[in-house]
Amino acid sequence: MRTIVITGGTDGIGAGLARHHLAQGDTVVAIGRDEVKGAALARLGGHFVRADLSLVAENLRVVDLLKSRFEAIDALILCARYFRSHRYETVEGFEACFALEYLSRFTLSHELLDRLEAAPAPVVLNVSGPGAPKPEIRWDDLGFCRGYSGVEAQFHAGRANDLLGLAFATEHPDARTKYILVNPGSVASSFAGEFDPETAALVQRMKRVATPVDRIVPHLAALVDAPPADPVSAFAVSRRVDPRMSEVDDRAAARLHRLTTGLLRH
Numbered sequence: 001m002r003t004i005v006i007t008g009g010t011d012g013i014g015a016g017l018a019r020h021h022l023a024q025g026d027t028v029v030a031i032g033r034d035e036v037k038g039a040a041l042a043r044l045g046g047h048f049v050r051a052d053l054s055l056v057a058e059n060l061r062v063v064d065l066l067k068s069r070f071e072a073i074d075a076l077i078l079c080a081r082y083f084r085s086h087r088y089e090t091v092e093g094f095e096a097c098f099a100l101e102y103l104s105r106f107t108l109s110h111e112l113l114d115r116l117e118a119a120p121a122p123v124v125l126n127v128s129g130p131g132a133p134k135p136e137i138r139w140d141d142l143g144f145c146r147g148y149s150g151v152e153a154q155f156h157a158g159r160a161n162d163l164l165g166l167a168f169a170t171e172h173p174d175a176r177t178k179y180i181l182v183n184p185g186s187v188a189s190s191f192a193g194e195f196d197p198e199t200a201a202l203v204q205r206m207k208r209v210a211t212p213v214d215r216i217v218p219h220l221a222a223l224v225d226a227p228p229a230d231p232v233s234a235f236a237v238s239r240r241v242d243p244r245m246s247e248v249d250d251r252a253a254a255r256l257h258r259l260t261t262g263l264l265r266h
């Protein structure tokens with residue numbers, strides 16, 4: 001029986017994966033904010049941890065909690081996301097999309113490594129957007145102080161996650177943990193967020209033609225069950241793609257890693 005930790009495990013793709021792993025007999029810990037959704041998962045046998053992962057302090061609390069409860073974590077699945085048409089800063093002063101969709105994943109990936117390494121075949125599955133064209137990192141404006149757009153902030157966080165995968169493998173050269181970036185394609189999930197009317201209409205149209213959650217889950221679960229041997233890999237659903245957009249990505253990954261470590265120290 002494996003221990004599977006899923007951020008955003010209360011809804012959408014994360015909840016689909018939570019139900020899948022519970023059905024396999026795994027121990028599942030789902031992290032989200034909504035008590036009602038958490039209770040629904042608990043009725044299926046899952047453990048719910050309520051946390052606002054857009055806050056660094058909350059991520060560190062979750063790390064401590066998980067370490068106190070589990071000696072080994074077989075898979076860390078990163079799915080939490082929240083769309084905002086308008087820029088929002090957390091009480092810690094970070095732009096919320098960057099904080100939730102990148103800083104949280106950075107913190108949990110690195111801070112839980114010792115528990116992952118204690119498992120026989122450990123995996124981080126970062127469900128994001130590898131393989132899709134994305135803007136370059138805004139090196140002088142990580143928090144989108146200028147020209148915020150909700151869609152661009154999502155793509156920017158996706159780019160940061162591609163680099164997180166590359167840097168993770170470089171930073172932990174002896175780790176057995178496999179870092180997998182996966183783009184699920186267009187999936188009819190809950191699309192949690194606060195949308196302006198135009199984006200809300202677009203999301204509704206997209207949902208009508210998107211793949212149902214339960215159809216995408218087996219592809220993602222297969223990556224957890226049989227990860228590639230490479231320290232970092234990337235997939236568009238189940239098709240292997242290059243985690244790099246260009247040959248300078250490893251340098252960009254190291255730069256973002258340094259910058260992020262500095263940001264989190266303050």
Ligand SMILES: NC(=O)c1ccc[n+]([C@@H]2O[C@H](COP(=O)([O-])OP(=O)(O)OC[C@H]3O[C@@H](n4cnc5c(N)ncnc54)[C@H](OP(=O)(O)O)[C@@H]3O)[C@@H](O)[C@H]2O)c1
Nearest residue numbers: 008010011012013032033034053080081187189190191192
């Ligand atoms: N759906 C797609 O078409 C698509 C396409 C490409 C990539 N992806 C990626 O797939 C992953 C899953 O997306 P999804 O569409 O399934 O998401 P979703 O349906 O919108 O669900 C988002 C999840 O994140 C949790 N969450 C939101 N804000 C949170 C916070 N501050 N702290 C903790 N948890 C929070 C929500 O839980 P609560 O409600 O309990 O807070 C919910 O469980 C994301 O990384 C996304 O970028 C999705």
